[in-house]
Amino acid sequence: MLFFRKKKKAEQVVTPYEIYIEQKEEYIKYGFSYWSQDDPLEDYLKMAFEILETLLEGYWLFICRVEYDAEKQKKALEYMQCFANIEYIYDAHIIVERVNMFHSHLLASYFHKEKEHDVEHDFRSFTINGFQNHMEMKKTAEEQYDFLLHNQGDIWVGYEELFEGPTMELEIKNGLFDMEKLLDLSITVCKKYDKEIKVIYGSEQKGQEAFTGDE
Numbered sequence: 646m647l648f649f650r651k652k653k654k655a656e657q658v659v660t661p662y663e664i665y666i667e668q669k670e671e672y673i674k675y676g677f678s679y680w681s682q683d684d685p686l687e688d689y690l691k692m693a694f695e696i697l698e699t700l701l702e703g704y705w706l707f708i709c710r711v712e713y714d715a716e717k718q719k720k721a722l723e724y725m726q727c728f729a730n731i732e733y734i735y736d737a738h739i740i741v742e743r744v745n746m747f748h749s750h751l752l753a754s755y756f757h758k759e760k761e762h763d764v765e766h767d768f769r770s771f772t773i774n775g776f777q778n779h780m781e782m783k784k785t786a787e788e789q790y791d792f793l794l795h796n797q798g799d800i801w802v803g804y805e806e807l808f809e810g811p812t813m814e815l816e817i818k819n820g821l822f823d824m825e826k827l828l829d830l831s832i833t834v835c836k837k838y839d840k841e842i843k844v845i846y847g848s849e850q851k852g853q854e855a856f857t858g859d860e
Contacts, residue, residue, distance in 0.1 A: 660684075662692070662840050664831045666824060667847020669816075673824050674847060677831065678812035684840075686764050689811045690756065692834050694747075697773075697802065699830060700815070700822060701747040704775035704800060707782075707793055708749050709741045711770075724754035732782060739786040741793075768806045775800035777821075 660683055665676035677696065679689050712718045721740060725733060731750050733742040742751040755771065756764050776798045783789040801816045817827075828844065835842045 659841050661843040662689070662835050664828065664835075664842060664844045665847065666828055666844070668824055669847075672819055673815075673817045673822070673827065675815040675817065675827060676812065677815075678810065680810045680812075682766055682810055686766050686806075686811060688838060688840070690764065692838055692840070693804070693811075693813050695834050696831060698747045700800065700817070700827070701773070701775055701802075704745075704777060704798075705780050706744050706747065706749075707741055707774045707776075707780070707789070707798075708744065708751050709739065709772050709774070709790060709793060710751060710755060711739050711790070713738055720757075721751070721754040724757055725750050734782060734784075734786045734789060736786040739790050741782070741786055741789045743780075743782050766806055766811070768808075770803075770805040772804070773800075773802035774798040775802075 660679065660681035663676070663678045663680065665674070665678070667674040677693055710721075712721065715737075718735075718738065718740070722735060725731065725740075725742075728750050731742065732744070733740060733751065735741070740751055742749055752771065755769055772793070774793045774797060783792055797816065799818050799821060803814045805812055832842060832844070
């Protein structure tokens with residue numbers, strides 16, 4: 646009689662949410678990434694937007710997306726036209742919204758979902774330029790887009806859904822937000838959603854080792 650040993654189930658490897666932080670000469674460089682599509686995109690977005698809500702408080706924000714899919718651009722504009730008292734300009738490919746708090750109809754349109762479906766990975770991208778002082782909107786979307794390319798503001802955010810997973814980068818001028826508080830905020834938010842984390846310090850923090858959620 647033959648006996649066969651049961652194969653042990655391979656342990657599932659959990660991909661951590663990665664926090665990158667580095668002190669540059671003029672600004673803090675920060676990254677929040679999830680290099681996988683195992684977790685729902687909504688989990689990442691909840692955490693990323695919660696971090697941004699704290700960081701962007703009190704700034705004038707210019708939220709910009711560039712979309713070359715005509716149908717997606719049309720749907721975004723139709724969604725935004727449902728609301729009154731919002732300030733935005735657009736053309737065939739660009740939409741720029743100006744707000745004085747992190748509450749964006751543009752982003753709501755971008756991540757709008759049908760009731761029965763979760764938000765899916767769709768290679769989206771957008772930028773946010775934050776200014777401490779009041780900034781007027783330019784006359785055209787192209788003019789505004791060009792201005793933001795050359796005037797990053799006091800805080801800059803870049804979000805992108807890559808093939809490897811979603812990622813968000815920030816550059817924050819020195820003196821606006823403490824680096825350790827930013828790190829603490831990120832870790833607290835990730836733990837709130839019970840996520841594994843890995844912290845990577847930039848080149849100017851070489852003496853510090855990477856931190857993981859297990860430590």
